[in-house]
Amino acid sequence: MDMFVPFAAIAASALFILSLMWMSHPSTARRGVRAGEAGMAIAIIGALIHHDIVSYDLIVLAMVAGAAVGIPMALLMPMTAIPQRTAISHAFGALAVGLIGAAEYYKHAQPQFAGTFVMGALMFEMILGFLTCTASVVAFAKLQGLLPSKAVVFPGQRIVNGAVALTGIAIAVMLTMDPTQTWLFPIFVAIALLFGVLLVIPIGGADMPTVIALLNSYAGLAASAMGFALGNKLLIVAGALDGASGFILALIMCKAMNRSFANVMFGGFGAVAAG
Amino acid sequence: MTALNPDYVFVFILAAFLGLQLIKKVSPLLHSPLMSLTNAIAAVVIVGAIHITGEEGATPLAKTLGTIAVFCATVNLVSGFMITDRMLKMFKRKEG
Numbered sequence: 001m002d003m004f005v006p007f008a009a010i011a012a013s014a015l016f017i018l019s020l021m022w023m024s025h026p027s028t029a030r031r032g033v034r035a036g037e038a039g040m041a042i043a044i045i046g047a048l049i050h051h052d053i054v055s056y057d058l059i060v061l062a063m064v065a066g067a068a069v070g071i072p073m074a075l076l077m078p079m080t081a082i083p084q085r086t087a088i089s090h091a092f093g094a095l096a097v098g099l100i101g102a103a104e105y106y107k108h109a110q111p112q113f114a115g116t117f118v119m120g121a122l123m124f125e126m127i128l129g130f131l132t133c134t135a136s137v138v139a140f141a142k143l144q145g146l147l148p149s150k151a152v153v154f155p156g157q158r159i160v161n162g163a164v165a166l167t168g169i170a171i172a173v174m175l176t177m178d179p180t181q182t183w184l185f186p187i188f189v190a191i192a193l194l195f196g197v198l199l200v201i202p203i204g205g206a207d208m209p210t211v212i213a214l215l216n217s218y219a220g221l222a223a224s225a226m227g228f229a230l231g232n233k234l235l236i237v238a239g240a241l242d243g244a245s246g247f248i249l250a251l252i253m254c255k256a257m258n259r260s261f262a263n264v265m266f267g268g269f270g271a272v273a274a275g
Numbered sequence: 276m277t278a279l280n281p282d283y284v285f286v287f288i289l290a291a292f293l294g295l296q297l298i299k300k301v302s303p304l305l306h307s308p309l310m311s312l313t314n315a316i317a318a319v320v321i322v323g324a325i326h327i328t329g330e331e332g333a334t335p336l337a338k339t340l341g342t343i344a345v346f347c348a349t350v351n352l353v354s355g356f357m358i359t360d361r362m363l364k365m366f367k368r369k370e371g
């Protein structure tokens with residue numbers, strides 16, 4: 001069975017590529033979705049039959065529960081609410097990325113750890129994962145009308161955001177150098193979560209779809225970083241595809257709406273926040 | 276795996292350029308479904324979550340975090356693909 005594992009990863013990668021290729025034209029788009037689903041199914045089967053996996057009860061339970069929540073979420077949603085639904089689904093995926101990073105961190109948090117490269121990749125992955133999670137929740141709340149959709153700006157925003165970002169990076173570097181400082185870890189997670197909120201509140205509701213595309217890109221990069229840390233090429237490929245396509249899609253959408261990309265991307269750092 | 280494996284960088288760069296090229300030509304009509312599709316594909320991290328939850332000698336903490344991660348990734352992947360499909364169905368009705 002084990003010899004099937006690397007081929008499952010190759011097949012899944014190829015199907016994801018075909019999926020994006022077919023998705024770029026309306027006549028083949030449905031086929032693109034099928035290819036994506038097939039790729040995902042093969043990826044999951046490949047992960048399940050890996051010889052490292054010894055217990056299945058919790059995995060099956062979590063997958064059934066996840067499907068029980070995800071299916072109604074997709075079916076009961078009004079078609080007018082698509083952008084916010086993508087945002088909330090995104091928050092779930094990003095939270096998963098963050099939690100996997102956290103579990104990996106605690107596994108390596110000992111004097112003989114896996115090396116600074118793995119730890120650095122994990123830290124990078126967690127910053128992107130956690131900030132994407134809260135940023136997606138804020139994007140969802142703005143589109144759903146739970147939060148005022150206009151840009152929220154306050155005096156000194158640029159300084160506050162810069163300080164938060166620098167603190168987060170500093171803690172990430174400290175943890176990379178010495179992962180045994182576990183007391184720093186919850187602070188690191190809290191800062192990453194906070195930064196996600198700060199990043200999106202200065203952006204107006206009209207720019208939200210672009211922000212969601214950009215967050216897609218972050219989640220893709222996070223998945224790639226996880227692939228580097230875990231030594232998994234499938235995660236690297238899928239993450240790089242997502243990262244690149246989310247980025248270029250955000251650029252295209254900005255151009256189509258005649259918005260400045262820098263504004264959307266760095267709204268939190270004091271670029272003119274209009275809309 | 277204590278240091279950076281150049282093979283992985285190679286794979287990453289190729290996949291990233293492929294991603295850029297594939298999306299460049301996409302019709303503006305398909306922006307929303309495409310966003311939803313890439314969102315669903317990002318759920319591939321479930322592979323990592325499965326590994327953490329099910330591997331031999333996983334600590335209770337790792338099992339707990341891993342189980343929640345499998346749950347979250349499943350929500351993302353199921354709803355991501357289903358929403359994309361629903362959107363495209365709507366498309367067809369409009370065209371035909």
